[in-house]
Amino acid sequence: MIARQSRGRSVDPVALRTRREFLNTTASGLGMAAIGAMLTEDGVLSAAAAESTEAALSHGAATEFANPLAPRPPHFEPQAKACIFIFMAGAPSHIDLFDPKPVLNTRHGQPLPESMLETVRFAFIKKDKALLQGSPYKFQPHGQCGMELSELLPHLGSVADDLLLVRSLHTDQFNHHPGQLMMQCGRESFGLPTMGSWLTYGLGSESQNLPGYVVLTSGRGSSGGATLWQSGFLPSTHAGVLFRNEGEPILNLNNPAGIPLELQRAGLDALRDANGQRYAEVHDPEIAARIASYELAYRMQTAAPELIDLSQESAATIEAYGLNRTEPEGLGGRGKQGDTYKGFARNCLLARRLIERGVRFVNIIYASWDHHSNIPTELPYNAGCVDQPIAALIKDLKQRGLLDSTMVVWGTEFGRTPLGENRSGKREVGSGRDHHPYSFSMAMAGGGFRGGQVYGATDEIGWNVVEKPVHINDLHATMLHQFGLDHLRLTHRFQGRDFRLTDVGGRVITDWLA
Numbered sequence: 221m222i223a224r225q226s227r228g229r230s231v232d233p234v235a236l237r238t239r240r241e242f243l244n245t246t247a248s249g250l251g252m253a254a255i256g257a258m259l260t261e262d263g264v265l266s267a268a269a270a271e272s273t274e275a276a277l278s279h280g281a282a283t284e285f286a287n288p289l290a291p292r293p294p295h296f297e298p299q300a301k302a303c304i305f306i307f308m309a310g311a312p313s314h315i316d317l318f319d320p321k322p323v324l325n326t327r328h329g330q331p332l333p334e335s336m337l338e339t340v341r342f343a344f345i346k347k348d349k350a351l352l353q354g355s356p357y358k359f360q361p362h363g364q365c366g367m368e369l370s371e372l373l374p375h376l377g378s379v380a381d382d383l384l385l386v387r388s389l390h391t392d393q394f395n396h397h398p399g400q401l402m403m404q405c406g407r408e409s410f411g412l413p414t415m416g417s418w419l420t421y422g423l424g425s426e427s428q429n430l431p432g433y434v435v436l437t438s439g440r441g442s443s444g445g446a447t448l449w450q451s452g453f454l455p456s457t458h459a460g461v462l463f464r465n466e467g468e469p470i471l472n473l474n475n476p477a478g479i480p481l482e483l484q485r486a487g488l489d490a491l492r493d494a495n496g497q498r499y500a501e502v503h504d505p506e507i508a509a510r511i512a513s514y515e516l517a518y519r520m521q522t523a524a525p526e527l528i529d530l531s532q533e534s535a536a537t538i539e540a541y542g543l544n545r546t547e548p549e550g551l552g553g554r555g556k557q558g559d560t561y562k563g564f565a566r567n568c569l570l571a572r573r574l575i576e577r578g579v580r581f582v583n584i585i586y587a588s589w590d591h592h593s594n595i596p597t598e599l600p601y602n603a604g605c606v607d608q609p610i611a612a613l614i615k616d617l618k619q620r621g622l623l624d625s626t627m628v629v630w631g632t633e634f635g636r637t638p639l640g641e642n643r644s645g646k647r648e649v650g651s652g653r654d655h656h657p658y659s660f661s662m663a664m665a666g667g668g669f670r671g672g673q674v675y676g677a678t679d680e681i682g683w684n685v686v687e688k689p690v691h692i693n694d695l696h697a698t699m700l701h702q703f704g705l706d707h708l709r710l711t712h713r714f715q716g717r718d719f720r721l722t723d724v725g726g727r728v729i730t731d732w733l734a
Contacts, residue, residue: 294704299668353640388676399633427578627667635660
């Protein structure tokens with residue numbers, strides 16, 4: 221290690237560190253050295269791999285770096301420990317799935333008063349010829365709570381007493397990518413951390429051999445892409461890690477044929493030492509994040525294949541999630557990409573397995589629900605794809621005693637219009653709906669939320685919120701609260717100001733809490 225010069229004397233760089241930093245780095249070294257033993261006890265690493273890992277972490281620069289995902293204490297006693305956020309990119313129609321509007325059905329084909337349309341922005345609808353469009357789907361009460369849900373969601377209806385259904389959300393954005401950033405990051409801007417990043421930043425992760433934040437995708441992909449799991453200005457360790465649906469969970473995770481474990485370990489040691497020298501000079505947290513990522517990838521080579529091996533799951537579990545379902549005939553469209561039904565069901569089961577292994581935040585992204593047309597064939601396909609696996613996930617978590625500590629969220633970026641889309645400009649009721657930021661619905665279960673309740677209401681045609689409005693910042697504040705985090709205190713200073721997930725708004729909605 222190169223010594224620094226101070227007033228003509230040689231000064232050991234260690235002596236320049238603060239007492240707090242010394243304690244942090246020393247503690248992290250002891251913790252890192254224990255990783256190999258811990259994973260061996262869990263049956264994740266072989267004895268040889270664990271011995272190699274422990275030896276590597278116990279010498280040289282390895283003890284210099286704190287584990288950036290080490291568990292951290294919350295601000296107060298939490299209700300939730302993990303979150304599975306199921307993001308329905310493209311915006312499902314709340315009017316056809318969650319929010320029954322019989323008056324809208326009776327006014328089907330009628331125009332809205334011009335006064336209601338004067339200041340409204342649409343993506344495609346032509347205002348002067350727009351007509352109201354009722355829902356062709358019947359709604360039925362479910363559970364002891366009598367929650368009304370669409371006939372397209374019969375399985376979700378079977379867990380109605382565990383659901384908190386919010387019908388009064390609204391957002392500031394009416395186009396997809398800004399709306400998706402708003403839901404994931406609290407603002408519509410690029411370069412901000414997502415909620416999964418904020419959670420691992422605030423609490424760390426209990427998993428030593430898997431990322432704290434995992435992303436699973438199905439369907440054709442969201443318009444927001446990888447910006448929906450970015451870490452923004454937080455260290456890259458807090459970014460979501462995208463797992464693939466087939467083959468290696470992560471590309472290039474496995475060693476090429478003929479590369480022995482010892483050679484890989486030697487390469488990692490060389491990288492660590494080179495990065496360690498630079499870290500000693502500048503103490504850039506991104507360097508520590510890079511080192512942690514390399515070591516995590518090394519451990520994941522054994523842990524990830526075990527994760528995706530579903531042979532240990534019972535036939536009853538496979539059947540409950542719907543992994544053996546076949547694609548429906550005559551349906552499809554925007555939500556179909558390959559064997560989508562099996563892919564989404566597999567993602568829901570993998571989400572449970574990730575939570576069992578200590579992963580903090582799992583984001584399941586399914587696209588697309590952007591039904592500007594063809595609702596009669598495309599909406600039933602999408603709803604059929606997700607209904608059974610999500611209900612099975614909630615039941616499975618509950619049966620295993622994990623639902624109370626695991627928050628399950630059905631979310632999206634905004635709703636759909638009560639007006640039929642008339643992109644051609646003709647005065648007729650179409651078969652689709654346009655973007656609608658003024659009201660939409662979301663459902664949650666577990667994580668200390670009180671199930672069996674409907675919160676908020678929209679007007680008689682589903683246009684505006686008329687009872688208990690909920691902004692996205694309010695949603696995020698309440699979610700963080702369930703993890704024992706005060707959204708006003710979970711901040712990160714960047715470019716001269718303190719940023720937080722809830723930006724400059726947000727309130728905790730106590731009516732949701734059990």
